Amino acid sequence: MTTLQINxxxxxxxxxxxxxxxxxxxxxxxxxxxxxxxxMALCGACTVHVDGEPVRGCVTPIAGLxxxxxxTIEGLAGKEADAVRAAWLQVDVAQCGxxxxxxxxxxxxxxxxxxxxxxxxxxxxxxxxxxRCGTYPRIRSAIRAAARALxx
Amino acid sequence: MKRRHFFLGSLAAAGALxxxxxxxxxxxxxxTSSPLPVRPGQVAFNGWVKISADGSVSVVxxxxxxxxxxxxxxxxxxxxxxxxxxxxxxxEPAPVDKxxxxxxxxxxSLPFHPDNDASLxxxxxxxxxxxxxxxxxxxxxxxxxxxxxxxxxxQAGASARAMLVAAAxxxxxxxxxxxxxxxxxxxxxxxxxxxxxELADAAAKQAVPGDVKLKEPAQFxxxxxxxxxxxxAAKGIGMGTAGFGLDxxxxxxxxxSVVMCPTLGGYVGSxxxxxxxxxxxxxxxxxxxxxxxxxxxxxxxxSSPWAAMKAVKLVKVVWDEAGPxxxxxxxxxxxxxxxxxxxxxxxxxxxxxxxxxALKDAAKTLSAEYSAPWLAHMTMEPxxxxxxxxxxxxxxxxxxxxxxLARSEVAQVLGIAADQVDVRVTLLxxxxxxxLEVDFIGQAAAIAKAVSAETGGAPVQTFWxxxxxxxxxxxxxxxxSRFTAGFSAKNELMAWRNVSAGQxxxxxxxQRVFGLPAGLVKGSPDKTASExxxxxxxxxxxxxxAHQAVDLPxxxxxxxxVGHSHQAFFKESFVDEAANAAxxxxxxxxxxxxxKHPRHLAVxxxxxxxxxxxxxxxxxxxxxxxARGMALHQSFGSIVAxxxxxxxxxxxxxxxxxxxxxxxxxxxxNPNLIRQQMExxxxxxxSAALYGRIDIRQGRVQQGNFHDQPMLRFADCPAIATExxxxxxxxxxxxxPGTPPIAxxxxxALFALSGQxxxxxxxxxx
Numbered sequence: 001m002t003t004l005q006i007n008x009x010x011x012x013x014x015x016x017x018x019x020x021x022x023x024x025x026x027x028x029x030x031x032x033x034x035x036x037x038x039x040m041a042l043c044g045a046c047t048v049h050v051d052g053e054p055v056r057g058c059v060t061p062i063a064g065l066x067x068x069x070x071x072t073i074e075g076l077a078g079k080e081a082d083a084v085r086a087a088w089l090q091v092d093v094a095q096c097g098x099x100x101x102x103x104x105x106x107x108x109x110x111x112x113x114x115x116x117x118x119x120x121x122x123x124x125x126x127x128x129x130x131x132r133c134g135t136y137p138r139i140r141s142a143i144r145a146a147a148r149a150l151x152x
Numbered sequence: 153m154k155r156r157h158f159f160l161g162s163l164a165a166a167g168a169l170x171x172x173x174x175x176x177x178x179x180x181x182x183x184t185s186s187p188l189p190v191r192p193g194q195v196a197f198n199g200w201v202k203i204s205a206d207g208s209v210s211v212v213x214x215x216x217x218x219x220x221x222x223x224x225x226x227x228x229x230x231x232x233x234x235x236x237x238x239x240x241x242x243x244e245p246a247p248v249d250k251x252x253x254x255x256x257x258x259x260x261s262l263p264f265h266p267d268n269d270a271s272l273x274x275x276x277x278x279x280x281x282x283x284x285x286x287x288x289x290x291x292x293x294x295x296x297x298x299x300x301x302x303x304x305x306x307q308a309g310a311s312a313r314a315m316l317v318a319a320a321x322x323x324x325x326x327x328x329x330x331x332x333x334x335x336x337x338x339x340x341x342x343x344x345x346x347x348x349x350e351l352a353d354a355a356a357k358q359a360v361p362g363d364v365k366l367k368e369p370a371q372f373x374x375x376x377x378x379x380x381x382x383x384x385a386a387k388g389i390g391m392g393t394a395g396f397g398l399d400x401x402x403x404x405x406x407x408x409s410v411v412m413c414p415t416l417g418g419y420v421g422s423x424x425x426x427x428x429x430x431x432x433x434x435x436x437x438x439x440x441x442x443x444x445x446x447x448x449x450x451x452x453x454x455s456s457p458w459a460a461m462k463a464v465k466l467v468k469v470v471w472d473e474a475g476p477x478x479x480x481x482x483x484x485x486x487x488x489x490x491x492x493x494x495x496x497x498x499x500x501x502x503x504x505x506x507x508x509x510a511l512k513d514a515a516k517t518l519s520a521e522y523s524a525p526w527l528a529h530m531t532m533e534p535x536x537x538x539x540x541x542x543x544x545x546x547x548x549x550x551x552x553x554x555x556x557l558a559r560s561e562v563a564q565v566l567g568i569a570a571d572q573v574d575v576r577v578t579l580l581x582x583x584x585x586x587x588l589e590v591d592f593i594g595q596a597a598a599i600a601k602a603v604s605a606e607t608g609g610a611p612v613q614t615f616w617x618x619x620x621x622x623x624x625x626x627x628x629x630x631x632x633s634r635f636t637a638g639f640s641a642k643n644e645l646m647a648w649r650n651v652s653a654g655q656x657x658x659x660x661x662x663q664r665v666f667g668l669p670a671g672l673v674k675g676s677p678d679k680t681a682s683e684x685x686x687x688x689x690x691x692x693x694x695x696x697x698a699h700q701a702v703d704l705p706x707x708x709x710x711x712x713x714v715g716h717s718h719q720a721f722f723k724e725s726f727v728d729e730a731a732n733a734a735x736x737x738x739x740x741x742x743x744x745x746x747x748k749h750p751r752h753l754a755v756x757x758x759x760x761x762x763x764x765x766x767x768x769x770x771x772x773x774x775x776x777x778x779a780r781g782m783a784l785h786q787s788f789g790s791i792v793a794x795x796x797x798x799x800x801x802x803x804x805x806x807x808x809x810x811x812x813x814x815x816x817x818x819x820x821x822n823p824n825l826i827r828q829q830m831e832x833x834x835x836x837x838x839s840a841a842l843y844g845r846i847d848i849r850q851g852r853v854q855q856g857n858f859h860d861q862p863m864l865r866f867a868d869c870p871a872i873a874t875e876x877x878x879x880x881x882x883x884x885x886x887x888x889p890g891t892p893p894i895a896x897x898x899x900x901a902l903f904a905l906s907g908q909x910x911x912x913x914x915x916x917x918x
Contacts, residue, residue, distance in 0.1 A: 040858070123866060134836060140866075
């Protein structure tokens with residue numbers, strides 16, 4: 001049994017300690033907002049926040065996470081999250097939507113750390129996130145729009 | 153070769169009815185054969201719209217949403233004619249029914265040139281539509297949804313509106329013609345007013361009008377507006393509540409992870425699941441046969457997805473790799489395709505004049521050979537399907553583009569009648585044509601059946617890893633194409649000869665999805681193999697454009713833009729080569745071949761103007777020189793031109809900075825969605841152009857994940873500008889047309905930049 005802090009709640013889980021966080025979330029905890037895309041940390045769809053940092057759930061076993069604060073897309077909150085979600089709808093970023101949880105987790109982490117990111121900083125934060133539908137240009141616009149809204 | 157006209161000739165004999173393809177009488181696609189299910193307080197007006205007592209409007213949606221925006225676009229169309237309150241419009245899935253069969257895409261698969269306006273084409277189109285309405289399939293694909301349902305959705309909305317008006321006229325004892333409808337509210341000068349919800353019951357009892365008047369474009373209130381996606385909030389984008397196939401969570405659900413034979417079409421010789429069975433949560437280890445063109449494998453059914461994934465790796469399998477593909481090598485096959493063109497002249501899909509004579513008379517000729525590899529779909533959401541088989545009935549949750557076929561496949565596997573299978577279509581995490589197949593659906597049904605008895609009919613979600621998905625796809629076929637152009641002494645283009653070679657998709661699909669015998673389907677020309685080559689607007693003085701279908705043991709399927717995806721690269725690159733040989737600017741050279749095609753020329757000129765064609769190309773941010781390349785291509789009824797601005801890094805990495813795109817897709821229903829689809833098509837096509845290749849050795853696909861089959865990443869994505877040409881013509885498709893032009897536009901830019909002509913994909917400079 002492993003005890004974890006997820007979205008502000010203490011959860012004691014039965015899954016084996018070697019279970020990747022992604023599969024704990026999607027399986028035992030039935031939190032399916034975090035997605036499976038590759039299983040090799042190449043696509044970013046499984047991104048969650050661990051102590052505020054974006055982390056790939058597909059390659060992170062739950063064993064090492066007991067003292068950490070884990071946030072998933074379902075629990076994402078705060079002014080950066082609000083600004084990003086609003087910008088995402090305003091720019092109409094999503095197409096199929098499958099990769100977008102991971103994209104949003106990365107964008108929010110970026111803006112929390114770097115409220116006025118440069119193009120290079122946006123590139124670096126988002127480069128690890130794949131989108132087969134091609135929403136990249138709108139993601140870029142939405143991040144800029146969210147940054148502007150946060151400054152206002 | 154007279155076979156081409158056998159089928160069409162018999163159609164012509166049936167009569168010269170010259171109705172446009174889409175104009176089946178209203179009533180033929182209005183009502184379902186069984187009443188639609190409704191919730192308490194909700195009434196169905198016809199097969200396309202239900203209205204609730206609270207005034208909410210549900211558009212009955214037979215098309216799958218895979219990011220292309222059809223749920224929003226089609227809902228707008230119906231809601232506009234209905235004069236509904238847009239914020240109160242929602243989507244409900246349609247059941248399987250004939251009225252939802254896709255007519256447009258089958259009509260468009262007939263091998264006619266778009267310029268062909270002869271009555272034979274119209275008769276064939278009308279009869280095909282009529283036939284497909286009876287025996288066709290529900291299908292989302294071929295960039296056909298808006299085209300297919302533009303009129304039916306409008307007619308359904310207008311019909312329901314007329315019934316609401318009739319109910320109000322009756323209740324208020326006023327003439328119907330004096331009643332106005334706006335944003336879900338009916339009113340009359342007398343002061344009477346009522347919302348849709350109040351009148352729905354009475355309205356549904358009115359006679360369905362035999363004839364409805366549709367709005368003039370000037371009366372549209374929603375159509376033409378860049379409305380945000382209806383389903384974004386419902387999709388829970390940003391909230392994590394969107395429901396893709398992989399997100400299905402049913403009470404008592406089990407999970408199945410599958411490993412299939414690494415050799416395409418191979419078998420399981422034997423397997424030992426004893427180690428796998430020791431993993432906590434594992435219920436059963438089973439063999440699964442190939443279904444619908446897939447490959448056999450072993451599956452582990454477990455109580456959690458991780459247990460299933462972990463355990464399946466522990467199954468010891470001895471593969472029987474003696475399938476038809478076991479000695480297949482893709483490199484050798486490409487050589488074989490090229491050799492085929494030494495002797496075969498293919499099936500002529502288009503010819504005009506006497507191309508051989510014109511080539512003999514030419515002052516100079518230019519020849520080139522092009523090639524493109526097999527490609528995988530790699531939808532972001534891997535293949536999956538959840539099936540519950542209990543008490544002789546089945547419920548299926550699937551991200552599918554073909555719900556009726558999914559239903560038949562499951563019914564067959566389970567040995568029950570199709571009407572005992574309830575298919576629920578989820579959101580699709582990408583489609584691109586992969587979800588037209590039902591291999592993973594049949595597999596999931598077989599697995600659910602295998603554990604049904606001992607689990608009391610538990611729902612089982614079968615899901616594939618990324619590697620299994622990449623290695624068990626239905627690939628975009630590889631192709632080789634040879635061109636010869638002939639020029640007069642004055643450098644005018646006189647002759648255009650093109651023969652391509654590659655696998656035909658449709659015969660494989662007819663066999664594996666529809667179960668037709670191989671002997672019946674072989675030999676009938678598959679238009680999708682040559683589309684993009686023969687069906688383009690250029691006014692060749694003399695031409696023959698043909699395709700030689702070659703049988704190879706690679707499972708092939710519909711990939712975004714299908715034949716256009718490689719034929720456009722071949723054709724638009726060679727057009728540029730011809731322009732260069734003739735000493736002409738690529739724009740001027742194309743314009744001279746479009747003198748009777750002002751619509752196409754306008755699109756090309758718009759893209760050129762957007763890009764500043766003819767002015768110096770600005771340097772890249774790091775100071776590197778850039779150059780521009782253009783491409784014009786018609787597909788799925790739409791005309792798209794793109795200009796790409798490209799530079800090279802010091803290590804010769806290709807960088808695309810900006811793409812200018814112009815599109816004429818007929819009446820633009822939602823400009824925002826159209827722009828999104830152009831962006832989407834461009835990024836998808838650019839990924840393929842720069843990185844796409846599937847290698848097969850001894851029948852085994854070598855690529856597996858995003859490290860060995862990369863795609864375009866965020867920082868490398870060009871800025872994309874799109875202009876939509878104003879039009880009041882019938883809407884055409886936008887899901888795929890953005891993809892074909894990007895590879896040749898980039899290749900043409902690379903030639904302008906470096907002098908290197910790249911004739912194979914993916915693009916790589918020497």
